[in-house]
Amino acid sequence: xxxxxxxxxxxxxxxxxxxxxxxxxxxxxxxxxxxxxxxxxxxxxxxxxxxxxxxxxxxxxxxxxxxxxxxxxxxxxxxxxxxxxxxxxxxxxxxxxxxxxxxxxxxxxxxxxxxxxxxxxxxxxxxxxxxxxxxxxxxxxxxxxxxxxxxxxxxxxxxxxxxxxxxxxxxxxxxxxxxxxxxxxxxxxxxxxxxxxxxxxxxxxxxxxxxxxxxxxxxxxxxxxxxxxxxxxxxxxxxxxxxxxxxxxxxxxxxxxxxxxxxxxxxxxxxxxxxxxxxxxxxxxxxxxxxxxxxxxxxxxxxxxxxxxxxxxxxxxxxxxxxxxxxxxxxxxxxxxxxxxxxxxxxxxxxxxxxxxxxxxxxxxxxxxxxxxxxxxxxxxxxxxxxxxxxxxxxxxxxxxx
Ligand SMILES: *Cc1c(COP(=O)(O)O)cnc(C)c1O
Numbered sequence: 001x002x003x004x005x006x007x008x009x010x011x012x013x014x015x016x017x018x019x020x021x022x023x024x025x026x027x028x029x030x031x032x033x034x035x036x037x038x039x040x041x042x043x044x045x046x047x048x049x050x051x052x053x054x055x056x057x058x059x060x061x062x063x064x065x066x067x068x069x070x071x072x073x074x075x076x077x078x079x080x081x082x083x084x085x086x087x088x089x090x091x092x093x094x095x096x097x098x099x100x101x102x103x104x105x106x107x108x109x110x111x112x113x114x115x116x117x118x119x120x121x122x123x124x125x126x127x128x129x130x131x132x133x134x135x136x137x138x139x140x141x142x143x144x145x146x147x148x149x150x151x152x153x154x155x156x157x158x159x160x161x162x163x164x165x166x167x168x169x170x171x172x173x174x175x176x177x178x179x180x181x182x183x184x185x186x187x188x189x190x191x192x193x194x195x196x197x198x199x200x201x202x203x204x205x206x207x208x209x210x211x212x213x214x215x216x217x218x219x220x221x222x223x224x225x226x227x228x229x230x231x232x233x234x235x236x237x238x239x240x241x242x243x244x245x246x247x248x249x250x251x252x253x254x255x256x257x258x259x260x261x262x263x264x265x266x267x268x269x270x271x272x273x274x275x276x277x278x279x280x281x282x283x284x285x286x287x288x289x290x291x292x293x294x295x296x297x298x299x300x301x302x303x304x305x306x307x308x309x310x311x312x313x314x315x316x317x318x319x320x321x322x323x324x325x326x327x328x329x330x331x332x333x334x335x336x337x338x339x340x341x342x343x344x345x346x347x348x349x350x351x352x353x354x355x356x357x358x359x360x361x362x363x364x365x366x367x368x369x370x371x372x373x374x375x376x377x378x379x380x381x382x383x384x385x386x387x388x389x390x391x392x393x394x395x396x397x398x399x400x401x402x
Contacts, residue, residue, distance in 0.1 A: 010078075017083045017198055018268040025078030027071060038258040039071045068246050072254040076261050077229070080219075083198045083264070084211055086231035090241055091257055095194060095214020096122050097250035098228030100130075102190050102212045105244035107158055109135030114152040114187075116143035116162035118169050118370045120214075121359045123192065127161070128366075143173035144302055146181070153185055163192035164203075165306065167344075168318050168354045168378040169371045170195075170293045172302035175309055179207030188236075194218070194345070199271040200311045210236060217345025218315065220263040221270050225256040270347065270383065275312035277389065278381040282317050284390045288402045290375075291320035315382075316344055321375035327400050328353050328377050334399030337384065337392040349382040349389055 010026040029037055044063045046052040054060035063069040073091050081089035092098040103126065107113060115127040117140045127138045141148035143162045160182045164173040175191070182189045191203040194214040203211050213219065215227035228250075230241055245251070275296070282294040292299070295306035296313025306313070321327045332340050332351060341350040342357040352358065359372045381389065 011082065013082065015082070017085075017202075020079060020082040021199075021264045021267050024082035025075040027075055036072065036075050036258065036261050038254060040254050041070070042066045066254065067249050067251045070254050070257070072261070073252055073257040076252075076257040076264075079261060079264055080198075080213070080215075080229045081231055083267075084231045085198075085202055085204055086211065087234040088237035089229050089231040090237055090245055091215070091252045091260075092228035092230065092245065092250045093252050093256070094226040094250075095120075095192075095212075095216055095228040098212045098214070098230050099123055099190075099192065100126060101241060101245050101248070101250055102210055102230045103131070103159060103161065104134075105241045106188060107131070107134075107136050110156060111158045112137040112139070112154050112156040113159040113161060114139045114141055114149060114157060115160075116166060116173065117141065117366075118143060118166040118171050118372075119161075119163050120167045120192070120194075121361050123161075123163070124359075124362050124366075124370075128362075142171075143178075144171050146174050146177045149178050150181055153181075153187070157185065157187050159188050159190055161190045161192075163194065164201075164309070165195045165295055165314060165316075167195065168316075168358065168376065170295055170300070170316065170318055171371070172295060172300075172306045172309070174305055175201075175203050175206035175208060179203070179209075182209075183207060195314055195316060196310055197267060197271060199268050200275070200314060201309055204231070206309065209233070214345075215260050215263075216343075218271055219267060219345070220260050221267060221345055221347060222263060223343055223346035223348065224263075225259045227252055227256050227260045271315060272312065274315040274347075274381050274383060277383075277386045278315050278317055279313055280386045281379075281381060281389050281393065282313070285319075285393050285397065288397050289319045290322050293318040293320065315380060317379050317381070319377045319379065320373060321377070321400065321402070323401070324374040325353070325356070328375055331377060331396045331400035331402075334396040335392055336395065337388055338379070338396075344378070344380040346380060347383040349384055350380040352378050354378050 077089045139152040179189050188209045190210045191208045194217050197218045211231040213229040286292045294317035338349040342352040
């Protein structure tokens, strides 16, 4: 495989993110194909036995086994790192594989971590169930309360873990303040950036150490494959993360990596258009919904902070109705265009009742403390015509008595 056209053109860091999304990391075979090749292979062959030995000894460049390296996966990893402004990245089979690896690769029994209360349901399963089983203490804080992060620090605190905006309440955490606090105490920040992606927010520019992704969401962007990624310094990825993922095997399939590579080409275009549509939809329905959470609306509790950290409001908003589950279900069941689906980041608009789907695994008292109420509906805005979405919501709001 050649990079770019002979030289290492495709891994230049000079290009801006939207260019990296199309070009970054491209490695061409001798055929000179313009679109990235899909290398479905689990193994690699060697010209002679000594080459195999040299490759395993790290003395010869090249690949040995697709749990460790794969050309298509490597293109995706370099592209994601270049878009993020990170030194390196590792792709994983899913977002949860990325989160689990990013945490477990650096935490041991006796360590302590601080994590945000409002997170994706499975991320809370990691903090509430997995970590304690391995003797890792977790303190849960409200992500938007920077003082709470400071108060939670102990001598053994190794990691801060949070998402911003958070799923599904769209609570925004102050990246600069929390990352500076962590740095001052030698704590590693792990930021789940699935909602914003590098197209809207680059946490490392605010001091984050590790950025982890569900690439299933906006990065694929068309609801096709599961994928994840962890970005960090070269030393973190090579020395801390790689030994963990290479030996435990949360490896992405080359096929899924290829699909995400294709998705990234249009990430910038999609997220800007979907954010514009989301803002138009939010403005159109705001007055009819008791509470509408969307970072680009002035009514969002951390609107000013969100707009400092993010280039736009993103593709997701959350409606909070007063009539509980019955009213939320009535609205969902009256939708004709928007699908009832718990996924996000798709080019199709999707809506879900989080309390009974994505967050049904979180114990009810904690779910309520997170703000995931029975009247809450999360709306992922896709690429449809904004007027069709507004008409569909108009009908569904009426059906729900709004
Ligand atoms: C979906 C999601 C995840 C998990 O990603 P998968 O690809 O489904 O494993 C983690 N964090 C956030 C914020 C998500 O939205």
